[in-house]
Amino acid sequence: VSGALDQQAAESQRAAQLTPLLPNDVLSRLERLRLSASKRFVAKAHGEHVSGRGGTSVEFSDYRDYAAGDDMRFVDWNIFARLNRPYLKLFQREEEMNVVVLVDASSSMLFEGKLDRAKELAAGLGVVGLLGAERVSLGVFNAKNGAVSKLGPCTGRANMLKLFRFLEGVEGGGDAPVEHGIERFLRQHTGRGVAVLLSDFLTYGDLKRAMNLLFGSGLEVYAVQILGPEERDPTLAGDVRLVDTETGDTLDVSSASDLLDIYQEYRAGFQSRLESLARARGGLFASVGSDDSLRWILFDLFRRKGWLS
Amino acid sequence: MMGFHALWGAALAGLAVPLIVLYFLKLKRTRLDVPSLVLWRQVIDDARVNSPFQRFKRNLLLLLQLAGLAGLVLALMQPFIGGDDDRIERMPILVDCSASMAARDETTGKTRLELAKERARSLVDSLRPGAELAIVSFAMSASRMTGFTSDRRDLSDALERMEIQDVGSDVESALRMAEAMARREPFDSVLLLSDGNFPADVEFDLPFKLDYQRLPPAGQNAGITSFNALRAPGGTWNVFCRMESTADSAVPGTVKLYCDGELVQREDVALQRDATQRVVFSLAGDTAKRLRAELSVDGYDSLATDDAAHLDLPLARPLRVWVSPGLTAVRHALSAMSGLAIYPGDVGADASSYDLVVTDKRTELDLRTTSALYIGLVPDAVKAHVALSEGGSRAIDWQRDSALLRHMELTDVVFVDTPTFAPGSGVADLEALGFMTIVDGASGPVVLTEDRGAGTAVYLLCHTDRSTLPYRVGFPVMMRNLVEIAYHEANLAEVESLKTGTLSLHDLTPGVAHAFTTPSGHTRELKASAVGSLVGMSAPVVGEYTLTGPGGTRMVAASLLDPEETSLAYAQELLLHELTVEASLTPLRPERPLSGSIALAAFCVLLGEWWLFNRRPGVS
Numbered sequence: 047v048s049g050a051l052d053q054q055a056a057e058s059q060r061a062a063q064l065t066p067l068l069p070n071d072v073l074s075r076l077e078r079l080r081l082s083a084s085k086r087f088v089a090k091a092h093g094e095h096v097s098g099r100g101g102t103s104v105e106f107s108d109y110r111d112y113a114a115g116d117d118m119r120f121v122d123w124n125i126f127a128r129l130n131r132p133y134l135k136l137f138q139r140e141e142e143m144n145v146v147v148l149v150d151a152s153s154s155m156l157f158e159g160k161l162d163r164a165k166e167l168a169a170g171l172g173v174v175g176l177l178g179a180e181r182v183s184l185g186v187f188n189a190k191n192g193a194v195s196k197l198g199p200c201t202g203r204a205n206m207l208k209l210f211r212f213l214e215g216v217e218g219g220g221d222a223p224v225e226h227g228i229e230r231f232l233r234q235h236t237g238r239g240v241a242v243l244l245s246d247f248l249t250y251g252d253l254k255r256a257m258n259l260l261f262g263s264g265l266e267v268y269a270v271q272i273l274g275p276e277e278r279d280p281t282l283a284g285d286v287r288l289v290d291t292e293t294g295d296t297l298d299v300s301s302a303s304d305l306l307d308i309y310q311e312y313r314a315g316f317q318s319r320l321e322s323l324a325r326a327r328g329g330l331f332a333s334v335g336s337d338d339s340l341r342w343i344l345f346d347l348f349r350r351k352g353w354l355s
Numbered sequence: 356m357m358g359f360h361a362l363w364g365a366a367l368a369g370l371a372v373p374l375i376v377l378y379f380l381k382l383k384r385t386r387l388d389v390p391s392l393v394l395w396r397q398v399i400d401d402a403r404v405n406s407p408f409q410r411f412k413r414n415l416l417l418l419l420q421l422a423g424l425a426g427l428v429l430a431l432m433q434p435f436i437g438g439d440d441d442r443i444e445r446m447p448i449l450v451d452c453s454a455s456m457a458a459r460d461e462t463t464g465k466t467r468l469e470l471a472k473e474r475a476r477s478l479v480d481s482l483r484p485g486a487e488l489a490i491v492s493f494a495m496s497a498s499r500m501t502g503f504t505s506d507r508r509d510l511s512d513a514l515e516r517m518e519i520q521d522v523g524s525d526v527e528s529a530l531r532m533a534e535a536m537a538r539r540e541p542f543d544s545v546l547l548l549s550d551g552n553f554p555a556d557v558e559f560d561l562p563f564k565l566d567y568q569r570l571p572p573a574g575q576n577a578g579i580t581s582f583n584a585l586r587a588p589g590g591t592w593n594v595f596c597r598m599e600s601t602a603d604s605a606v607p608g609t610v611k612l613y614c615d616g617e618l619v620q621r622e623d624v625a626l627q628r629d630a631t632q633r634v635v636f637s638l639a640g641d642t643a644k645r646l647r648a649e650l651s652v653d654g655y656d657s658l659a660t661d662d663a664a665h666l667d668l669p670l671a672r673p674l675r676v677w678v679s680p681g682l683t684a685v686r687h688a689l690s691a692m693s694g695l696a697i698y699p700g701d702v703g704a705d706a707s708s709y710d711l712v713v714t715d716k717r718t719e720l721d722l723r724t725t726s727a728l729y730i731g732l733v734p735d736a737v738k739a740h741v742a743l744s745e746g747g748s749r750a751i752d753w754q755r756d757s758a759l760l761r762h763m764e765l766t767d768v769v770f771v772d773t774p775t776f777a778p779g780s781g782v783a784d785l786e787a788l789g790f791m792t793i794v795d796g797a798s799g800p801v802v803l804t805e806d807r808g809a810g811t812a813v814y815l816l817c818h819t820d821r822s823t824l825p826y827r828v829g830f831p832v833m834m835r836n837l838v839e840i841a842y843h844e845a846n847l848a849e850v851e852s853l854k855t856g857t858l859s860l861h862d863l864t865p866g867v868a869h870a871f872t873t874p875s876g877h878t879r880e881l882k883a884s885a886v887g888s889l890v891g892m893s894a895p896v897v898g899e900y901t902l903t904g905p906g907g908t909r910m911v912a913a914s915l916l917d918p919e920e921t922s923l924a925y926a927q928e929l930l931l932h933e934l935t936v937e938a939s940l941t942p943l944r945p946e947r948p949l950s951g952s953i954a955l956a957a958f959c960v961l962l963g964e965w966w967l968f969n970r971r972p973g974v975s
Contacts, residue, residue: 156390246391290389291388300415312397316394
């Protein structure tokens, strides 16, 4: 009887959730967070995102020398009267930023709840973007049918449910290289801002090109690598035949337990390479596990890294 | 040097081919789906993974299987590390079981025989397939314990059955036994395991190679080597006990004399090598006594069997002599001697048996006696070859070393009776009948002797009354010699302790079965001879033997009393005809079979492989 009651309570709680992707309490905490883009890859339209300098708001930011072609309306005449040199007043500008969340839904992401975690993070970051009055776009590549699906750009709380439903409907299973999906997404996307790339990056594709495509499109890359527990700390032993779920290729490994140290070295090296690729393009990198707590990732890891504030 | 008994087993190495094929066909790999092989391919391509050690580990199971197979194939090939006996196909092992082989080592406590058994057993244990051994034990005589066999159990049982015999050793008998075996089943070499305590000179033509393995000597030894008694005047016995030792320095000891189980005398002695000690005890001869001498020394004594000796001391009675009343000259000569009881006549009633009978009457031939002198009587058995006639004869030749004829001169003696050989007969015919001629006449024998086991019968074919012999000075001398012989044969003059080997008993009920019991309790039935004797009874061990018959039970004790055995001396070489065989102290290095060890190792390898194979594969 108690089991049945527990199950009933759980179902009723799920029914009260706005989306299975994010618990309500997480949603409420996300409402208070904003994305912190370190570069000014912003759209020209006004938004709620406060740019560092050169804005047109009423909030003073700085002075600079006047240059030919500057709008004469921003010359500080008081200074000019005093110093006999023209200085331009700069104001903080509240700009609208594009937040592009790209989810890799390839077959490899189906392991150990990586795609689910990617969808949850995409939902979380999307919510932060929507509630921050950013232009949020969602892109899912390498999905089951191989097509690239896109949502947005959209903004405002009104699109939150739309975003949730979009993500809930994502089914993984594709097997194309990462850069292909990104390239196809960017054909339909315009606008500068932040691109959050959620993937395991375990691809034979050219990751450098993928990063370049995003960077070239004016998007600051936030690369989030999601790995399963078995990928982060494999426990293989003996003679095994590894089967690549994306390609179907096999690889015979003998005395696998003796290779684990080498595997860990390569995994760490791979992560370093990803991080350097992201940093070289003004981006950031974080590696999370599919078994890591969602709350820890959103409210601890991302905040400590300065992605959310 | 290493070798193989079954090289054909190497052909099984071909099984490696199907093993390798099956390994790769049936390699048990758990399929494990992974998100991507990106990282794993890089790992596999890493140089460290492809290092020789990692390559080895990659196919560890296959290598273990191949190692196991190689081990099994090697075990099937029956490898061995060759020993000294690697070329021997058939070999008898002669094991010395004489008394000296009972000498115990001071440190290990093992007897020489146990050591010999160990060496023989190591050869048996390492017996190659097809090779055969035979076990022969020898002491005074050789005994074949087994024929040639490969059966290790039979050989081991034979070794177990071998026991010490408290007698000397006769290596020649063992070699002759081996020679006889070689006639039926040829072999090249013989192994002799002995402590070397035997005569070095052996009259034997060696037809095979002899490997003389001398066992290391035991510690020092002391023992009684002689125990006898001489009759002394006054009806007493002087008992002599001689002791010897192998100790380099004088070792104090004590010899105790027990009379019918009671300690009667003891003497302290100091024993040393090459310094024989003799102790004399004086005992009254009024009764028969059973004597036992025991020697104990301060220090180690490796041989126990020579530390005691037994002696049955008879009553020191007068010699009972029957002399036919008509033989006046003989009676006259004997009457001058003391210690004689002459029948019939001066000593009461006639005795049932005598120590000496001197008669010229055929009716008195049946008198029971030990020694006898028959005068003028031709034995019935000899009558076909010798006949008496009258005509006169002289002694032409005689055995001057004969006990009867010592200090005698027969040249001038004339006999009226003339013994003459029947035509075609001669000395050889008499010898064939058991008669020895000690005095020869011109045409036939004058004096014959017959060894009757218990004593000697002398036949003087010519009657003394018809000869000049009684008038010669030699006559009383001959009578004195005869009495001396009778004394000895009646054991009244000197008594010797019985030695192990063979025993002879007399004065038994003729033709009647007697039960002969050895010290170990084994009893067998023996039938006394027609003259009431049992001769040649085997007495291989020291101790008391019992003979039970209609006349009651007689106990006799046999002692070792062998200076050679007590000395524990050893012959460093055997001097054979035209050949000398050096002794070797180093035991034969037996062949070491490796099949068992290799098979065990292969089994362990396969067990390890099985464990690895069944270890939880894949994710652990």
